[in-house]
Amino acid sequence: MSARILIVDDIETNRRLLEARLSAEYFEVLCAADGQEALDLCVEQTPDLVLLDVMMPGMDGFETCRHFKNNPVTRHIPVIMVTALDEREDRIKGLEAGADDFLTKPLDDVALFARVRSLLRLKQLTDELRVRERSLDTEGEPVLDVEVPSGAHIAVVAVDDRTAARLAAKLPDDVAAQSFGDPRDAVQAIGAGVDLVVVDLTSKHFDGLRVCARVRSDAATRNTPILAVVDPDARDQMVRALDLGVNDVVTRPVDAGELAARIRTQLRRARYADKLRDRLDESLELAVTDPLTGLFNRRYLASRLDQAAEGFARVGEPLSVILFDLDQFKEVNDKHGHAAGDFVLKAFADTLKSQLRAIDIAGRFGGEEFLVILKDTAADCAADAAERVRAAVARQDFSVKATGDTLNVTVSAGVAQMRDGETVGQLLDRTDAALYDAKNGGRNQIVLSRAKAA
Ligand SMILES: [Mg+2]
The missing domain is CATH 3.30.70.270 (Reverse transcriptase/Diguanylate cyclase domain)
Known part of the structure; x- marks a missing residue:
């Protein structure tokens, strides 16, 4: 998957190192040394993904990210924030600024490329929708402005009822959670319509990836966001999950605040895509219908x-x-x-x-x-x-x-x-x-x- 990636970091050595690694994987790389340069480059060159350092003098990563996500030209470009410290507050703050994902320095190649691929895939999907609706002259609302309704239906799937219930208890109060210790029940409930799925992949006795694959392959649930829980050292599994189409990964032990922020990001993104899709359906209908009679034209x-x-x-x-x-x-x-x-x-x-x-x-x-x-x-x-x-x-x-x-x-x-x-x-x-x-x-x-x- 070839794509253009913008690296934003105030330290030149960091930029060079990252550039070398990404170039080796045949990505096209752009570099910016501060937030303002990044914003300008983004508008001019529309990269497919941004790797954004958090700690920068002047405009820091959070503020830069907010600018990205509020600008109609750049808002759809995925942003991965890169933090020096694995600080929980930073992650939550970043997600709230509209960041699509997080990586901790020093960057580990496997994690980096899995995230990059997964986000690029998602972007391709959104891009396609955007291209198809461009003729309609609607730029759409900022992604950050898309409201996430409370009461979202979330299915939590784990190895058994108890584990599922424990994980469900970590979800924010304003969602309607249902927990499942049986994958078949879960798939059935998900097929009936939920807003998001949380799958626990940490048990050896439960093939959660199978549930993820099933959700992805089913036409009715193809676009339902999936968030997977993995062990921090189970990198292969994380990579497989992301390659399979899982939207986001959170590591154990699950922090309730981070989980809430990641869920909000996923729900927001899903609603944004839904809106694009609805508008597209409307325009398709207009293209084939006689407006007066409602019959075909x-x-x-x-x-x-x-x-x-x-x-x-x-x-x-x-x-x-x-x-x-x-x-x-x-x-x-x-x-x-x-x-x-x-x-x-x-x-x-x-x-x-x-x-x-x-x-x-x-x-x-x-x-x-x-x-x-x-x-x-x-x-x-x-x-x-x-x-x-x-x-x-x-x-x-x-x-x-x-x-x-x-x-x-x-x-x-x-x-x-x-x-x-x-x-x-x-x-x-x-x-x-x-x-x-x-x-x-x-x-x-x-x-x-x-x-x-x-
Ligand atoms: Mg820095």
Whole structure:
């Protein structure tokens, strides 16, 4: 995994040593001697990760970290704080400043590279989300501002009930903890939805990594943060845990304050990613939906029709389409206004949905035209569906609430089944011609394009 890492340390020897070790692992390295230089470099060069010394004259590591995390340009870059002393207060202070992780000097290569890899992996994920939402012009809130709600659900998994309960007792008061001494119960509860998982890996009689792997591989829990408890000398295990996708590691004996700070960091990060994901879902939905009717839009219909046509060409599954057009819709708009017109379009869309099968793909093709794609469906069956919709519309009372008018709305439709060797354009032309016949035949009717030569 190649990445650009920024080293921030006031002592040149420290910078050089660290640079040599990281370069040897093929990382690209940038160096800064103080907080301000680090912030400037970060904005200019956007590194993938920052190794930040705590003790520096002037702006110390905590303050530098807060600046990183409050700047929209740099806030998503993971920061590992490096402390000379393994001071509990420092760790908590750092986590509260938004640091993503901690390492103690002298830096041990195994621990260093495991942390670096794990954070880079997480960053790749967030980066992907950020790239995908960039088109939306939303920079998102600062990670530190993302609120962590109290009452987060946390599952604690350990070798037996007693150990799990003891560990759960160390969690902060404002979370809802559940402890599990049986991995199967735990996996089930986690699958039902928890905000975070704490797994105790310190017992030889319990393969906690298996639980972690399971949580990671399950689609429903793929993004659930996992915090593992390890023995301070079990470095291999720590590395394996991080490589497996465990988000953070805390060493035994577990300090309740540090545990609380690490949990907050993980919950905050998970919520930030959730927010990015939600925004992405929204934008995807906007991209495929017609805002007025909630049906699919023309672009989406076109892509699905192409797909379906490929399916027809490949395996010969019958494919039919219906093109609906509301009769004399222009009159509705002219006589009753556009609000009434919109109302009719929406009401028709609802009727359309209620009369079709869930697998049929219905959308607004333009103006008052609606297209339905019926896969694995022959023309007769599609004509029946079209007729159901036509009859339902003819029966329906379209009363416009705002004006009190009751409108007499009817719909016409053309139906066609795709033929061998036909293109999507030819199929649509034929459907359109059938619709035209329906209009000419007096409206409020459907016409099936018969299998004669085109
Ligand atoms: Mg220093």
